[in-house]
Amino acid sequence: MAAEPFIHLASVAKTYGKGARAHQAISDATFDVMPGELACLVGPSGCGKSTLLKILAGLHPHDAGTVKIGSASVPFDPSRDIGMVFQAPLLLKWRTILDNVLLPAEILGLPAKESRERARALLALVGLAGAEEKRPYELSGGMQQRASIARALVHDPKLVLMDEPFGALDALTREKMNLELLRIWKEAGKTILFVTHGISEAVFLGTRVVVFTAGPARMADDFAIELPHPRTLDLKTHEAFGVYTRRIYKLLGME
Amino acid sequence: MSSLDDRSTRTLTAVASHLALLLVWYLFVKFGNVPKFVMPAPDETVKTLFAGNYNWWTNAAVTATEIFGGYAIALVTGVLLALAFTWSKPLEAAMMPLLVSLNMIPKVALGPLIIVWFKYGVVPNMLIAFSICVFPILLTTVRGLREVEPDLLDLVRTLRGSRWQVFTKIQLPGALPYIFSGMKVAAILAVAGAIVGEFLGSDKGLGYLMLQVQVTLDTAAMFMAVILITLIGMALYGAVLALERALVVPDARVG
Numbered sequence: 001m002a003a004e005p006f007i008h009l010a011s012v013a014k015t016y017g018k019g020a021r022a023h024q025a026i027s028d029a030t031f032d033v034m035p036g037e038l039a040c041l042v043g044p045s046g047c048g049k050s051t052l053l054k055i056l057a058g059l060h061p062h063d064a065g066t067v068k069i070g071s072a073s074v075p076f077d078p079s080r081d082i083g084m085v086f087q088a089p090l091l092l093k094w095r096t097i098l099d100n101v102l103l104p105a106e107i108l109g110l111p112a113k114e115s116r117e118r119a120r121a122l123l124a125l126v127g128l129a130g131a132e133e134k135r136p137y138e139l140s141g142g143m144q145q146r147a148s149i150a151r152a153l154v155h156d157p158k159l160v161l162m163d164e165p166f167g168a169l170d171a172l173t174r175e176k177m178n179l180e181l182l183r184i185w186k187e188a189g190k191t192i193l194f195v196t197h198g199i200s201e202a203v204f205l206g207t208r209v210v211v212f213t214a215g216p217a218r219m220a221d222d223f224a225i226e227l228p229h230p231r232t233l234d235l236k237t238h239e240a241f242g243v244y245t246r247r248i249y250k251l252l253g254m255e
Numbered sequence: 256m257s258s259l260d261d262r263s264t265r266t267l268t269a270v271a272s273h274l275a276l277l278l279v280w281y282l283f284v285k286f287g288n289v290p291k292f293v294m295p296a297p298d299e300t301v302k303t304l305f306a307g308n309y310n311w312w313t314n315a316a317v318t319a320t321e322i323f324g325g326y327a328i329a330l331v332t333g334v335l336l337a338l339a340f341t342w343s344k345p346l347e348a349a350m351m352p353l354l355v356s357l358n359m360i361p362k363v364a365l366g367p368l369i370i371v372w373f374k375y376g377v378v379p380n381m382l383i384a385f386s387i388c389v390f391p392i393l394l395t396t397v398r399g400l401r402e403v404e405p406d407l408l409d410l411v412r413t414l415r416g417s418r419w420q421v422f423t424k425i426q427l428p429g430a431l432p433y434i435f436s437g438m439k440v441a442a443i444l445a446v447a448g449a450i451v452g453e454f455l456g457s458d459k460g461l462g463y464l465m466l467q468v469q470v471t472l473d474t475a476a477m478f479m480a481v482i483l484i485t486l487i488g489m490a491l492y493g494a495v496l497a498l499e500r501a502l503v504v505p506d507a508r509v510g
Binding site: 057104 | 406414503505
């Protein structure tokens with residue numbers, strides 16, 4: 001019995017500008033994401049992966065095709081079911097970490113007491129227990145990014161959109177954050193769309209990888225990553241891991 | 256603990272450098288055979304405070320009223336105008352270039368005009384102080400209100416946050432460090448503005464007193480007047496710094 005997909009995209013296209021200056025940002029993006037999947041969108045700069053994330057977030061309209069989020073069994077409310085994580089943590093400098101995490105709850109007008117409890121629990125989940133009353137400048141870049149992940153989860157959204165969240169971190173912190181993200185994803189049980197240009201990062205994290213190419217921007221492939229969970233760094237030396245990454249390199253014309 | 260030691264060492268060093276300047280001044284006058292009408296010694300300067308006919312306290316109160324009054328009007332006007340500009344794009348488009356042009360007028364040159372329009376006294380001098388210090392406050396506030404991370408706005412938009420929420424939760428607290436950097440510049444300018452006003456036309460105030468005693472080459476009283484003007488300026492600047500310390504987290508402070 002095939003369950004209904006949580007995200008269904010069919011022939012989605014988006015063009016910026018008009019006439020001779022028109023610039024195709026996405027063409028023919030077609031893929032499904034099941035509830036609870038961690039789908040990685042991978043590709044070079046300018047391939048439209050970030051644009052697609054903005055379309056899914058409801059920030060940009062698309063020109064053609066179908067975008068459907070939610071299903072009969074997993075309903076989706078676009079005004080409160082999206083959590084966002086960006087490349088920069090974008091924490092408010094004047095707020096404590098706890099108050100930063102609470103920002104979405106405040107905007108949605110969620111009950112303060114429950115939200116605070118939830119925020120504390122989430123800070124513990126992302127490994128920041130004890131940092132509630134600290135200010136962002138007292139935390140390292142990686143810790144700030146953990147706080148921004150907690151912020152993306154505080155209003156209990158069904159979908160978390162991550163736009164190169166570890167792109168600004170050093171390589172070691174990034175590996176560590178990848179493992180942390182897998183743990184958080186397992187525990188929080190969210191559907192995550194993760195945009196990256198790190199090929200091995202995409203294979204390591206993803207239950208599914210959607211590959212985009214640039215110039216012209218188009219979707220090149222979409223396949224499931226059938227590697228065991230929970231994933232450890234050992235996996236990167238696995239033969240299957242190499243097969244997947246090679247497949248993506250090939251699609252991106254780098255082999 | 257080490258930061259506390261650090262701070263007390265720095266305070267001591269600062270006090271020592273001020274005392275050293277006094278000492279150099281004293282030695283220079285005493286052993287350099289400097290005539291009293293060119294440069295009085297520190298003790299002779301302070302003695303004028305207790306001589307009867309200068310009306311120090313009245314004159315200092317008048318100057319302080321002009322400085323603080325002009326500064327307060329500039330602060331309210333500057334911040335309110337900047338707020339109006341962020342709420343109305345057409346207003347900003349029309350007014351900002353005009354204000355940038357007006358800012359190029361040397362405000363001191365307006366002094367004689369203001370005196371023609373408002374006669375001489377406390378109010379016109381307050382207006383000169385106002386005209387000279389409103390621009391830095393206005394321009395830095397406009398700049399601060401503009402400095403919002405686009406991604407942060409996207410985050411609020413995905414939650415259907417209102418413009419008011421963006422303003423109160425992100426824009427205004429984010430602009431505070433900029434407002435304070437303008438306020439600090441303005442504090443120095445307000446003092447200059449009030450004194451120029453008194454030079455141009457007035458019958459009270461420390462600037463007025465300086466012109467009176469200049470005629471009799473009473474340099475000691477001129478020195479004392481300069482010192483009192485400086486102390487009033489330091490009181491204003493200190494108040495702004497204290498307020499900044501209370502409202503802005505260390506990491507966010509500008510300039």
